Amino acid sequence: KAGVTQTPRYLIKTRGQQVTLSCSPISGHRSVSWYQQTPGQGLQFLFEYFSETQRNKGNFPGRFSGRQFSNSRSEMNVSTLELGDSALYLCASSVGTGAMNTEAFFGQGTRLTVV
Amino acid sequence: KQEVTQIPAALSVPEGENLVLNCSFTDSAIYNLQWFRQDPGKGLTSLLLIQSSQREQTSGRLNASLDKSSGRSTLYIAASQPGDSATYLCAVIDSGYALNFGKGTSLLVTP
Numbered sequence: 001k002a003g004v005t006q007t008p009r010y011l012i013k014t015r016g017q018q019v020t021l022s023c024s025p026i027s028g029h030r031s032v033s034w035y036q037q038t039p040g041q042g043l044q045f046l047f048e049y050f051s052e053t054q055r056n057k058g059n060f061p062g063r064f065s066g067r068q069f070s071n072s073r074s075e076m077n078v079s080t081l082e083l084g085d086s087a088l089y090l091c092a093s094s095v096g097t098g099a100m101n102t103e104a105f106f107g108q109g110t111r112l113t114v115v
Numbered sequence: 116k117q118e119v120t121q122i123p124a125a126l127s128v129p130e131g132e133n134l135v136l137n138c139s140f141t142d143s144a145i146y147n148l149q150w151f152r153q154d155p156g157k158g159l160t161s162l163l164l165i166q167s168s169q170r171e172q173t174s175g176r177l178n179a180s181l182d183k184s185s186g187r188s189t190l191y192i193a194a195s196q197p198g199d200s201a202t203y204l205c206a207v208i209d210s211g212y213a214l215n216f217g218k219g220t221s222l223l224v225t226p
Contacts (some may be wrong), residue, residue: 004158031212043204045214056211090158092214102147104210106159 002027003108004093012113018079021090021110025072031096032074033104034066037088046089047072050096068087088112117142119145119206121217128195129225136190136220138205143183149214150179150190159204163190195224 001089005024011076025032033048045058049068066076072093088111092104118141128134138148147166151159161180163172165188171180176193192199202221203209 005213006158030158033213035214035216041215042218045213045215056213058213062225070205088156092159096212103161103164104149104206104208104214105161106151108158111156 002106006091006107006110013081015081015114017081020075020077025073025093026105028074029093029095031094032068033092034076035090058099083114084115086114117215119215119217121220125221127223132195134195138188138217140186140207143186145207145209147210148181148188148207162181162191197224197226200224
């Protein structure tokens, strides 16, 4: 059974540019969530999608956005990149229906470097 | 707002020792608690999930306990090996479908 797949694995962007990251969840999983990991702040929740609807959003500026497609694949977009956006971006998937099905499985992450 | 704390922040032990990692959280209204392992520069690997109605879960040399009323969980690793060296993360999930993570415990097992 394939795991969570994130592409690309590495990205280098210039300040002011925008970037799109992709996440393909485990087959049958309808919930996809995104996290930012930095040495100083640790893992911080960005947003969660279930069946193409955003159910929750973390405390990040509007430059961070996401979406989910009908096949449960998800993308996140960061516009007007800042140096502080350099981080490991992790995607997780779960079944997503109810409290009993929240076990999260993570992808390998996308390492974004903003220069 | 849920706050998750992990103690200790770092731990170094000789191979073969049994060890305990601690996790505490401030809001007991959780769905589940999940322990992860992260190797440098990699994603997170799920180790154990404890549902809020459970008291413990076991997988191989790992045993995790949950005391929801006191807001605590422990991860017990038996007979540690150098391959166990990694960062261990505890996360709680509530009705908001977001994982709230601690800062992790960095474990080094020396041969």
